[in-house]
Amino acid sequence: MEPVPDRRRELLDRIGERRAGVAAYLRRIRPRRDRLITTSIVSSALAAVLTAGPALGGRSFADTVGRALSLRDTSAVWRLLCLGALVVSVVAVISTNLAESRGLERRVNAAEACKTELEGLATLLEFGRLPVGDAAELYRQYVAKIPFVDETTPHRPGGMSAM
DSSP: OOOOHHHHHHHHHHHHHHHHHHHHHHHHHHHHHHHHHHHHHHHHHHHHHHHHHHHHHHHHHHHHHHHHTTOSOHHHHHHHHHHHHHHHHHHHHHHHHHHHHTTHHHHHHHHHHHHHHHHHHHHHHHTTOSOHHHHHHHHHHHHHTOTTSOOSSOOOTTSGGGO
């Protein structure tokens, strides 16, 4: 026996709230993930550039840079380039490790997948293609994959949690 339509509407509302919460989470976390990835890539490239000049140009490169910077001692050029490479390498390592230690990519992927699953679930529920009890169980399974995404609104006592 199918529950009364109010239960279907209540579950649809809960799914909508959760989808909104996931969308808000993604809007907040994607830019952070993207900044860390971009910082890592740019820093790694800069480290390569800073080491490529001396590696490929040798002493003549150091002499040219030294003259351009009005430095009499070419060893200062080498030190500056090595220090710059060290700094940007450390920035690249820190950016990469921050992204990985927080599992940003994994979390973004899980949230995107859950958002898609919830959208499909809502569609099946709206068109009556799925009993409310089965839909509630699928809802529980989907949101269990994203415990790091907070719910946007508290649910009313005696609501869907009683299913």
